[in-house]
Amino acid sequence: MRYRCAPAVVLLVVVPALLAGCGPPPAPAPPVSPPPSPAPTAHAEPAMPEADAARVVIDNFAYSPREITVTAGTKVTWVNHDDSPHTVTSTVKPKAFDSGALDTDATFAFVFAAPGTYEYFCAVHPHMTGKVIVK
Numbered sequence: 001m002r003y004r005c006a007p008a009v010v011l012l013v014v015v016p017a018l019l020a021g022c023g024p025p026p027a028p029a030p031p032v033s034p035p036p037s038p039a040p041t042a043h044a045e046p047a048m049p050e051a052d053a054a055r056v057v058i059d060n061f062a063y064s065p066r067e068i069t070v071t072a073g074t075k076v077t078w079v080n081h082d083d084s085p086h087t088v089t090s091t092v093k094p095k096a097f098d099s100g101a102l103d104t105d106a107t108f109a110f111v112f113a114a115p116g117t118y119e120y121f122c123a124v125h126p127h128m129t130g131k132v133i134v135k
């Protein structure tokens with residue numbers, strides 16, 4: 001019974017005027033300061049949390065770490081810290097991914113959705129190799 005005004009709390013953001021008919025809530029309400037705009041605040045925010053992320057640095061003609069293990073769905077980003085252009089090119093055919101030439105400080109990102117072992121190399125310097133293991 002004490003909470004008979006509780007449903008109005010849901011409408012607080014949209015219809016603050018409803019508050020006028022209700023007493024103060026029994027507990028301190030979270031700080032809500034809706035903009036005066038009457039526009040609905042229904043954001044179609046995806047329920048998915050921020051995807052996991054991992055980073056590989058290309059430095060001194062090598063991928064670092066050379067081999068990483070991530071969970072499925074992880075976004076791996078490579079960044080080239082060399083003065084020389086490099087690529088991140090999948091070794092399988094057809095290629096699972098291919099960054100193309102990455103200039104200095106350029107980045108390439110790929111989301112590894114499916115478990116597996118993904119080997120890659122630099123198409124400019126084929127002795128540069130790396131591996132992403134997706135669990």
Ligand SMILES: [Cu+2]
Nearest residue numbers: 086122124125
């Ligand atoms: Cu290279």
